[in-house]
Amino acid sequence: MKKIGIPRGLFYYYYYPLYKTFFTDLGARAILSSPTTRITVDRGIDAAVDETCFPIKVYFGHVKELCKYELDYLFVPRLVSIENRSYICPKFMGVPDMIRASFTSLPPLIDITVDLSRSDRDFKDQVLKTGRLFTKKSSRIQDAYEHGKQELEYCKHIASQGYTMAEAINIWEGQDIRQQRDGSLRIGVLGHGYSLYDEAISMNIIGRLREMGCTVVLPESLSLEQVEQEAASMPKRIFWTLGRKMVGSALKMEKMPDIDGIIYVACFGCGPDSFIGEIIERKVNDKAYMLIVIDEHTGEGGLVTRLEAFCDMLKRRRRQQVEDHISAYG
Amino acid sequence: MKITFPHMGNAHIAIDAMLEKLKLEVIPPPPISKKTFELGVKYCPEFACMPLKINLGNFIEALEMGADTILMAGGWGPCRFGYYAQVERDILNDLGFEYKMIILEAPDSRVSELFNQLKALGENVSVWEAFKAVKYAWYKIKIVENLERRFAYIHPRAEDKNRAEDIYDKGLQEIQSADDKHEVERVGLKCLERLNKLALTGEEPLKIGLVGEIYTVLEPMANCSIARCLGRLNVEVDNSIYISDWLNDHLLGGLAKKSHRKNLVRCASPYLNYFVGGHGLETVGSTVDYARKKFDGVIQVGPLTCMPEIVAQSVLGMVSKEEGIPCMTLYFDEHAGTAGIQTRLEAFTDMLRRKKILTGFSC
Numbered sequence: 094m095k096k097i098g099i100p101r102g103l104f105y106y107y108y109y110p111l112y113k114t115f116f117t118d119l120g121a122r123a124i125l126s127s128p129t130t131r132i133t134v135d136r137g138i139d140a141a142v143d144e145t146c147f148p149i150k151v152y153f154g155h156v157k158e159l160c161k162y163e164l165d166y167l168f169v170p171r172l173v174s175i176e177n178r179s180y181i182c183p184k185f186m187g188v189p190d191m192i193r194a195s196f197t198s199l200p201p202l203i204d205i206t207v208d209l210s211r212s213d214r215d216f217k218d219q220v221l222k223t224g225r226l227f228t229k230k231s232s233r234i235q236d237a238y239e240h241g242k243q244e245l246e247y248c249k250h251i252a253s254q255g256y257t258m259a260e261a262i263n264i265w266e267g268q269d270i271r272q273q274r275d276g277s278l279r280i281g282v283l284g285h286g287y288s289l290y291d292e293a294i295s296m297n298i299i300g301r302l303r304e305m306g307c308t309v310v311l312p313e314s315l316s317l318e319q320v321e322q323e324a325a326s327m328p329k330r331i332f333w334t335l336g337r338k339m340v341g342s343a344l345k346m347e348k349m350p351d352i353d354g355i356i357y358v359a360c361f362g363c364g365p366d367s368f369i370g371e372i373i374e375r376k377v378n379d380k381a382y383m384l385i386v387i388d389e390h391t392g393e394g395g396l397v398t399r400l401e402a403f404c405d406m407l408k409r410r411r412r413q414q415v416e417d418h419i420s421a422y423g
Numbered sequence: 424m425k426i427t428f429p430h431m432g433n434a435h436i437a438i439d440a441m442l443e444k445l446k447l448e449v450i451p452p453p454p455i456s457k458k459t460f461e462l463g464v465k466y467c468p469e470f471a472c473m474p475l476k477i478n479l480g481n482f483i484e485a486l487e488m489g490a491d492t493i494l495m496a497g498g499w500g501p502c503r504f505g506y507y508a509q510v511e512r513d514i515l516n517d518l519g520f521e522y523k524m525i526i527l528e529a530p531d532s533r534v535s536e537l538f539n540q541l542k543a544l545g546e547n548v549s550v551w552e553a554f555k556a557v558k559y560a561w562y563k564i565k566i567v568e569n570l571e572r573r574f575a576y577i578h579p580r581a582e583d584k585n586r587a588e589d590i591y592d593k594g595l596q597e598i599q600s601a602d603d604k605h606e607v608e609r610v611g612l613k614c615l616e617r618l619n620k621l622a623l624t625g626e627e628p629l630k631i632g633l634v635g636e637i638y639t640v641l642e643p644m645a646n647c648s649i650a651r652c653l654g655r656l657n658v659e660v661d662n663s664i665y666i667s668d669w670l671n672d673h674l675l676g677g678l679a680k681k682s683h684r685k686n687l688v689r690c691a692s693p694y695l696n697y698f699v700g701g702h703g704l705e706t707v708g709s710t711v712d713y714a715r716k717k718f719d720g721v722i723q724v725g726p727l728t729c730m731p732e733i734v735a736q737s738v739l740g741m742v743s744k745e746e747g748i749p750c751m752t753l754y755f756d757e758h759a760g761t762a763g764i765q766t767r768l769e770a771f772t773d774m775l776r777r778k779k780i781l782t783g784f785s786c
Binding site: 187 | 469471502509512696734735736741
């Protein structure tokens with residue numbers, strides 16, 4: 094049985110069920126790196142260039158971990174675009190090349206290019222090419238891919254019930270995770286999935302908010318159509334897939350009366366976020382909004398203080414809302 | 424309509440000329456200064472890349488001087504530049520300026536779209552006049568670039584570097600104020616002649632290729648005048664990219680001259696095998712190209728957090744090892760510590776000189 098390493102980083106949080114089902118159906122074994130720890134982070138910082146963003150460094154850490162196992166292949170797709178006329182981020186487009194340049198002994202890479210910006214014809218070829226490494230039958234590859242897509246939809250369905258993508262993946266794999274009780278505050282938390290749902294990167298911001306008695310509303314629980322519709326109100330279409338989703342989600346959340354405030358988690362040095370955070374701040378005027386920028390620093394105290402202050406402010410606002418309105422930046 | 428536009432190196436000479444031929448009243452922003460930076464830093468998102476901040480500073484200064492229309496370029500990513508105009512418009516609106524912003528989107532395929540956009544911009548001009556305006560601007564930029572290249576050759580070799588710089592600066596001014604083709608040609612040639620007459624030291628200088636993000640490469644204010652610093656250290660600097668290349672590849676669809684981009688893409692393989700936005704691929708391709716042309720070293724420049732350049736930087740280490748060319752990366756933001764840059768340049772060139780002598784012995 095062929096072994097394929099899958100790093101637990103970047104689009105793992107959006108696509109893992111698809112990856113795993115596809116490879117398993119083709120008779121291979123998917124080996125996932127372990128959840129991010131300080132060691133993963135340190136390994137990543139060692140391997141990557143200083144200026145890269147934190148999630149990429151963490152991804153490098155996962156690759157480094159997988160290098161220790163005897164793998165037949167390492168799966169590091171080049172995600173250029175996952176929908177029409179949009180990109181993810183230039184760094185994603187260069188990830189396989191960056192990995193080749195940064196590590197000396199790598200297993201053979203499966204670095205298929207996913208570019209759906211113009212058409213999906215190339216992409217189908219790429220899927221077939223990947224599948225041929227394991228089987229000669231095109232129909233079997235097709236079936237595996239379709240099955241993978243179904244599983245992914247199922248996992249997204251789980252996530253839409255209020256779980257993070259990381260939790261949804263765990264539930265999909267058979268773990269039992271209890272639904273949170275409804276908290277007193279409802280806070281919309283936005284950010285790129287690979288930083289938000291990785292507890293080491295986001296310093297467990299979602300867990301902390303839940304501990305403080307908040308219900309966290311995530312973009313995955315909003316309907317995609319409404320998000321796109323809101324995002325379409327921008328004068329120029331935002332050409333970053335995740336950025337557009339975040340702006341749309343923020344605008345949608347602003348209109349949801351049961352949401353008290355919005356927190357945006359961005360990574361230091363993230364190109365799209367440097368603009369998206371600003372755009373949201375300018376557009377969202379009716380709700381309290383906080384931008385949290387994270388990197389590999391470990392000062393959790395600062396984060397906790399800011400979250401507490403934010404929650405306290407929201408609670409006070411709620412109490413006083415009966416009497417009068419306080420400005421969103423109060 | 425009083426129109427203005429952002430600065431980028433010597434591009435203003437050509438843009439100015441083109442807009443005037445479109446019969447518009449032009450108010451170019453004042454040269455980039457510390458004040459420009461301050462305005463940009465004050466109002467832009469903190470982590471935005473530096474060109475955005477300088478652009479915004481330019482616009483604010485020009486609007487304060489009475490401009491009422493801004494000309495800006497657009498794009499469709501994945502580099503942040505494509506969304507510059509939108510963010511800038513939001514900021515300027517919030518600051519309470521009243522103006523109109525015209526965004527030139529690069530045409531997907533047909534050049535005629537560009538001429539139509541320009542025609543719509545001009546007041547009572549025909550497509551033919553729009554075409555002539557572009558042609559004239561193109562001519563001016565070619566003359567400017569000839570001068571830039573000659574200066575890059577003479578400056579490190581000249582005995583009196585101050586004099587060389589004076590001649591060059593004055594030459595640029597004369598080209599800018601010349602207002603017809605013959606006059607441009609005449610002052611261009613005159614300046615070249617003056618440069619050629621300078622006494623040379625006779626020593627063969629080091630040769631360094633300057634690669635990276637186009638704005639940082641071309642705009643001396645954005646890179647602490649790195650080219651001039653190197654020239655003064657007796658280093659000949661070769662720019663990997665000129666404004667005409669960019670215009671040719673992106674706006675004119677490769678019509679104006681033969682593009683060498685294909686060659687660069689070929690050079691970049693196997694190190695970087697995919698377009699990564701901005702000039703990431705060109706940076707890697709040019710570095711390989713310089714290595715094969717036996718340059719002494721390569722310096723990569725870019726604005727801090729520039730995504731394409733980070734990808735390029737990540738693979739440059741391997742390029743440097745495999746192709747045997749020393750590379751250094753410098754990122755710039757609004758900090759003004761030129762002494763630090765100067766020291767790093769001196770150290771880098773010292774190292775290259777030593778390497779050259781040592782390899783010379785071993786041969």
